[in-house]
Amino acid sequence: MSRRHPRRGAWLQVARKTVQLLALLFIVYASLSMYWRNYKVAHNQARIVGLLRGEFWGQMYQWNEDALSVFGDPEAVSDGFLGGPWAARVAGLPLTDPWSVAAVGLGGHMPPLSMLLGALVPLLLAALLGKVFCSWLCPARLLFEITGAVRLGLLRIGIPLPSLLLPRVGGYVAVAGLAFAAVAGAGIFHLVLPYLVVSASIHQLVLAGAVGTIAVWLAMLVAIELLVAPGQICRSLCPTGALLEQVGRASVLRVVRTKDGCPTSCDLCRRACPYGLFPARGDHDPGCDTCGRCTPVCPDGRLEHLVQLPRRKKPAAKAPPVAATLGLVLAAAVLLPSDVAAHHNKGLPHYGYFENYPQVPTEEFIRYDGRWEFGATLFNFQGLKRETSDTPNDVRIFAYVYDLKKDEAYEGALEMGVELDGEVIETFGRMAPDEETVYRTRVTMPESAIYHLRFAFTVDGEDVLLRLPVRVDLAADRVNWTLVGGMLAALAILFGLALAGRKKKHTPRAAPA
């Protein structure tokens, strides 16, 4: 029995966790640096930052400046640390995710050379060292390891949690994402890849100072990992994991069983593996990201985490076609730009909610039609509780019409109508604007819907009719129980499937061929 192996393996885990944490801190630092640059440009003094944001932040500002100054002009050095795992600038070096290149290429654009070169770095890293991105750098993996630890705690205090094993479909997710990019003209990976969801959540949180809606998606991923299917997002769903696995088939970093003769009853290494692989079966599995969690648990020190060239004799059965297909698709993404345009739909969130509190415009709508710009600001703020309001469905409308030809606001007589599904449900007329150039009214809206505001007026003997689509959301301040219910139902279905799966009789796995 060897004591040496476990200890070395344990140190490796410490090193890996440290690097993982640094990779996560990089994202936080890159986004926090925005504030540092802001204070650098605006005040350039730690003392003022301390007065504005508190002593702690003043000190942080100074430390950051001191650290950056070691390498040169602090502002220029600071500009070299940006972004996250999708596309980052590390010490000024631009790095990109291969999928981001594919998304841009399939969107119909030639990616810049720096982007192509930046995407080569992770691919070369994977070709040489396998899935080290997954085990050492991916912030989602770190998060899921934390949820894994929490999960163990929950199991220990007796909460029964299912453990679902999902089939591996990462490659299919990748193909679907590429197909989407080709059809819609814009990538979808930034909403799918777990590490981007983590990175985007952090950026939204730090830059906007508020939790963004993307965090809902992050919570969903955490719930799946924590409660239903631990390790499965990385192992089975992540397209990057699938890509790096194919690229890294010939990597030199592997987990290998160095001594034969494992007792058949022992599966400690399989239990330690977050992906449910079975290292004791001998050969390095291409799905393994050499995180090394299995090596310290082996009581006989049979597993070793080492640098070794892959053995030639056993080419994987199906792998090369998959890798070749992915490679071809990536090449096609770059070489055959498509011309399909992205659809877009947008809704500008109301601005300055907190600063602008008493006004709180729910939404603002602006349109252009020939020489006319016309817009309306809608307020349906009903006090703190809509239920207790006498007029819960009242919406105040502030409308204006602007003549772009004369470059002045229209201030004449105006007939205004509120139209729902082509039917005018309310009209009012004004001889002149109510206030300055703004026509003002208050309408009781029957329901949440898309309405059209009609502006009819006569100018220079010409009748003008303008229609402005506006959205009225009478439930904007309510919890969306449909969404919450849908998410809970999805989780319940997964739970049910998992419980059904657990009842199946356990059949021993066939010995490797």
Added chain:
Amino acid sequence: MSDPNSPSITRRGLIAGLVAGAAGAVATVAGKPSALAQPTLRPPGAIAEEAFLSKCIRCFQCGDICPNGAIVFKGLESGLGEALTPHIQPRSQGCTACMKCTQVCPTGALEPQSADPETVPGTVRMGVARLNRSMCYSYDEPARTCGVCYRACPFPGKAMRITMWERPVVDFDQCIGCGLCEQACIHVPQAIRIIPNSQRGPA
């Protein structure tokens, strides 16, 4: 933790589930009518809106580097097509025209621009400031001389000139649409506002 002996979901089942989920998500979000499209002020150097949406990879680098904290990002509420794309809300924070964001954009969704104050007006165009004179204090009769927007303008005398009683006049060819005037305007609603590029009608 995971028990490999109990595979309870088939690959076909999982793919069907994922497809159904994705279709549901797309149906939910695509249901938002594009008729409600609101003007979006993109950062400087942004290419045409449709191309921008397909070229921007949502890497957040422009927002990270913005020294004025002007670049913010849309959320899922704006629909899948626009989620996580950068934009500027001039009422909360305008652009100081340092052009750093255009130099770090990895894809060219923001085309690199020079920050030389001599050349920026006339080459960079995010949008254009439009003054509603009937709301402006300085254009009141009698005038309440204000001039706040002129003092905020990074290219005074070029993008914005000022006349008697501090009445501002915007030069449409020189204005870059940075939004500092809109941010500064003390009238509510703002008498001067940015019309983003994508929304400028024929004048």
